[in-house]
Amino acid sequence: MAVTASMVKELRELTGAGMMDCKKALSETDGDMDAAIEYLRKNGEAKAVKKAGRIAAEGLVMAEVKDDKTAAIVEVNSETDFVAKNADFQAFVKAVTEQAMATEAKDMDAFMEEAWIEDSSKTVHEALTEKIAVIGEKLSIRRFEKIVSDGCVVAYIHGGGRIGVLVEAETDVVNDEIRKCLKNVAMQVAAMSPKYVSRDEVSQEFMDHEKEILLAQAKTENPDKPDNIIEKMIIGRLNKELKEICLLDQVYVQDSDLTVSKYVAKVAKENGANMTVKKFFRFETGEGIEKKVDDFAAEVAAQAGM
Template sequence: MAVTAKMVKELREMTGAGMMDCKKALNETDGDMDAAVEYLRKNGQAKAEKKAGRIAAEGIVMAEVKDDHTAAIVEVNSETDFVAKNAEFQGFVKAVVDQALVTENTEMDAFMAEAWNGDASKTVNEVLTEKIAVIGEKLSIRRFEKVTIDNGTVVSYIHGGGRIGVLVVAETEVVNEAVKEALKNVAMQIAALHAKYVSQADVDADYINHEKEILLAQIMNDPKESQKPEKVIQGMINGRINKEMKEICLLDQVYVKAEDGKQSVAKYLEEVGKANGTEIKIQKFVRFETGEGLEKKNEDFAAEVAAQMAGN
């Protein structure tokens, strides 16, 4: 059977595999679509090895909450944004979240070696390798985290179609829609303003001392500020530290929806708690941003296709 451009397009949309891979698979299977999908799957290991050195910095973050008390969040990377939007890829990420919800492991190596969603015949890593074959790009399960709480609840928030994901774990005697909405608002705050700690009590003393050393060095390198009395200099340092704490500590941040532009997140939660007969205590939060800290390659898709066509 003659392989048409329409058939190649259909197989690419079904699997997310590369255009030339799809064309080859259809040629090898005489245009049989199901057989072509199977062909791509069977070539998984070789493809995974070829792609191992490539950069996977796109992808999505996905989270899921189970029964208000358990939640998981994962970041799975791909090479291109095109694949990140593919239904095949997104279905795989959903399955990885399901895996993370039930895992007892906290380390990535152990997670990758465990049975895939209860199927003892395959590990998570083996299924990832198969998916690389079908999709045709390097994929990476970069990180995951599972959280649980007995006396309280967990909420999730996904921003930008999976660009940023947040889990907020809170202790509270009352779990209703108003409390959940407040925690969702806090999760949105974390996504937008990138808090690093829940409160100042969580900030390591070494971190603060290091920041003070840097501030002191900056002051001493300034001809005017360095001439000020020691007491004034220490006051300047403490003032700048306090300002930084209000930026990096969630409860000290100004709540982004505050009508007066001054209310802190702590005061907002206190207000919601009183209105619902409870106290809301943020225990922890998790924030994943897709590709954070990874080098992204500059892609010229048209040039890549031209190079593939020329080499065929």
């Protein structure tokens, strides 16, 4: 398969690896993007897989919580930041959030076909179409999540709607201190972007996959070290990675002497509560969406001699 400049650009954005390294990886893997990422990681060229695509779309993330028990979070996209700041657009996103609070839908298709909360004679999809006609830009209701809890749910919105987080905890005590604790945990999620609540959620498949990657990296970097030393290195690196991607294992950003788990336990003890962080959702506006194709592909082509 011919390797194109746009493919090199995409792989470079995903991995942070050098241009020629990306071109070589794609050539070696016959243009398979996932295999090329694996190739770069195994050869130590990719420091980290940054993101699944450049964040380029505009819009808003909005969340709502009712009585500590029911919460919803939505992302609605627009083409420009100018529209995202428009009062009419913001009012529409608020209505979408209220729709999500009331919905029984389990996926976006069902959500879009529900009766619109502000006018039951039309569907959510029809309301969106009308709003597009009024605002004059392409708009998209991209995703939603809803939580109905027996414990406590809190929401946190960062950057005027750039990032939104819901955190749910099982707890037999709900007071201002518990809410504040969970709000701080939500701020942690916004800042540190964990993938899991705890190690219990990490699949064996993921662990085996990461061990394979780390083994290849360690052998590339330390060709003369014996296998038993390499094994210890892998365990150490895997534990370090888990501390970064598992919320409860992360260093608590407001007190580096504590992990998030220890912080939650401390607040729970102070309030006589049995509290466990159960779930979180983190939405970042435009996450993984490439808004437009610019001239960078041509620049890559010129430099790579394509």
